[in-house]
Amino acid sequence: MLHVLRLTYTASESDAAPHVPGHVAFLERHHAAGTFLLSGQTVPTEDGGVVLAAGGLDADAVRRLTDEDPFVQAGVARYDIATVTPGRVHPALKELLADGGGKTS
Template identity: 35%
Template sequence: MFIISLTYKVELEEVDKHLDAHIAYLKDAYANGNFIASGRKVPRTGGIIFSKVKNRDQLETILKKDPFNQAGIAKYDITEFIPGMVADGFETLKEV
């Protein structure tokens, strides 16, 4: 599993210009099974995405298509981890 932490490199007014395209990108990534959760950071300095794609190369290819990435709006920090324990109802997050 991967945690992607986006940090905005520009003011929010510039981020907002690309927000509709970013949301469309996220919806497509969910439809393709690439992302399992996402949302804004509080305060709004970026966002977080959870992904269960097979490997980092695949993830980096997917992230290159993000309009935020293409416009140079956000920095992407990727952390890979293996969930060893999960709460009831989240068993699908564990690797088999």
């Protein structure tokens, strides 16, 4: 199972700018823990970003995790969450998904 986290700005990029360092620290912490497998800005960048989160977390735990993002806490962004149970998986990803998608925090 994977979770696709779609970050959407609810305020302007300039309103979000002061919270970027905290948001980056949030991402780095969860990448280091193995909870986040991929994160990045969408194109165009003013739309927001996407995070792929490892399985092993239920929907409530994922929501609590996204609520910790400084962007969310400041009210400048929100997350929409889609949980995916992979049906077909590229061989390069099979090992990642075999243990529930990595570590959880």
